Amino acid sequence: MGTNEHYFTRAKLSIPGGVNSPVRAYGSVGGTPRFLVSARGAYVTDAEGREYVDLVSSWGPAILGHAYPSVVKAVQDAAAKGLSFGASTPGETELAELVRERVRVGDQCAVEKLRLVSTGTEATMTAIRLARGATGRDLLVKFAGHYHGHSDALLAEAGSGLATLAMPGSAGVTAATAAQTLVIPYNDLAAVRAVFAEHGPNIAAVIVEAAAANMGVVAPERGFNRALAAIARENGALTIFDEVLTGFRVGPAGWWGLEAARVVPDGAGWQPDLFTFGKVIGGGMPLAALGGRADIMDRLAPLGPVYQAGTLSGNPVAVAAGIATLRAADAAVYAKLDAVADRLSAAVSAALAAQGVEHTVQRAGNLFSFAFAATAPRNYADVKAQQAFRYAPFFHAMLDAGVSLPPSVFEAWFVSAAHDDAAVSRILDALPAAARAAAA
Numbered sequence: 001m002g003t004n005e006h007y008f009t010r011a012k013l014s015i016p017g018g019v020n021s022p023v024r025a026y027g028s029v030g031g032t033p034r035f036l037v038s039a040r041g042a043y044v045t046d047a048e049g050r051e052y053v054d055l056v057s058s059w060g061p062a063i064l065g066h067a068y069p070s071v072v073k074a075v076q077d078a079a080a081k082g083l084s085f086g087a088s089t090p091g092e093t094e095l096a097e098l099v100r101e102r103v104r105v106g107d108q109c110a111v112e113k114l115r116l117v118s119t120g121t122e123a124t125m126t127a128i129r130l131a132r133g134a135t136g137r138d139l140l141v142k143f144a145g146h147y148h149g150h151s152d153a154l155l156a157e158a159g160s161g162l163a164t165l166a167m168p169g170s171a172g173v174t175a176a177t178a179a180q181t182l183v184i185p186y187n188d189l190a191a192v193r194a195v196f197a198e199h200g201p202n203i204a205a206v207i208v209e210a211a212a213a214n215m216g217v218v219a220p221e222r223g224f225n226r227a228l229a230a231i232a233r234e235n236g237a238l239t240i241f242d243e244v245l246t247g248f249r250v251g252p253a254g255w256w257g258l259e260a261a262r263v264v265p266d267g268a269g270w271q272p273d274l275f276t277f278g279k280v281i282g283g284g285m286p287l288a289a290l291g292g293r294a295d296i297m298d299r300l301a302p303l304g305p306v307y308q309a310g311t312l313s314g315n316p317v318a319v320a321a322g323i324a325t326l327r328a329a330d331a332a333v334y335a336k337l338d339a340v341a342d343r344l345s346a347a348v349s350a351a352l353a354a355q356g357v358e359h360t361v362q363r364a365g366n367l368f369s370f371a372f373a374a375t376a377p378r379n380y381a382d383v384k385a386q387q388a389f390r391y392a393p394f395f396h397a398m399l400d401a402g403v404s405l406p407p408s409v410f411e412a413w414f415v416s417a418a419h420d421d422a423a424v425s426r427i428l429d430a431l432p433a434a435a436r437a438a439a440a
Ligand code: PLP
Pocket: 059, 118, 119, 120, 121, 122, 124, 147, 148, 149, 150, 160, 209, 214, 242, 243, 244, 245, 278, 279, 288
């Protein structure tokens, strides 16, 4: 096997930037990206044979830990029966039924129908087309710092890789497309009211991350999501609740489930019109979905006039991984994720405090990150104002000690149920030196 350096140099000759998704290039933290060759439980192994405790978890899907036995077996069994049929399979319905059963609180079923696609980007892109088709309106409202994938309409002031690269949007998006996306500050109901006051009759939908986690974690303020949906409804617009990242990770019914069940206060009694899911729903395979009100979902082809399709949509191997993951993700798994998140976020905070590093702990369920700021950021402008330069030395000190963090301060940390005491101890042991590096 070669070194990470060797693989990176070689990759750059045949792949733009050497990566197939920008944040993987370590652009904001510097250094050589680790080329991974295997992963098991809470650990990943690089091309040099070095093992790291993983807090990226494939950017979310790996809630059970990597290569979870029942998921791997389901994938192997499905693959042995054929990789792709381009026809309907019983598994697709089983997965849709599982989601319907989960994304409900009491009698309130929030996902009446579900359409499977392959990526979160496709899910949000289709949800927008559907909202436009259903309302006959053109405009879309999104929040600065929220990332919904890389379709043209959604790249304005998005978080995640664009935040990491300090890009306001993307070249190649036409001015006409950009003009149809109205970007407003997060957690600001006055801004929501103002945009609807000015453009209300032309707004098809507002799209919002259920809890923002692509500019670091920034939780919605109390009652924000419910009020947002109410304002949209009063104006005849739809609410698209993007749970690609939070769905089936922060709880069995995602972030909406936490609000509906009053785990998060002041959320009960409201329901988005459409949801988007990704990541966990595919258990690490390329699978995502959009779902919600049947009367809206039934406007998709072949029943309705809004077109959407995919050669690999509902791929049987990916569906098998999704079913096995959701079946294994029981209450004990969610309790474990919460406990590990509690322990790690407190320990990181204590280590930073011990070195006098100003920071806030950003939490949304079991998702967390840290902002190098005196007060907790509540929107993208706040997030960008932090002392982001402190993250790179922190990141590299952790990496040197065998802990793989997201290579950007604008990303959430992802724990799994496989993060046992041994894995957590390795992270805790690495913290003092990393906090010293951040303080320097
Ligand atoms: N929506 C949210 C909230 C996300 O976090 C992401 C990806 O990180 C996406 C959409 C896009 O998903 P994908 O990367 O599968 O296209």
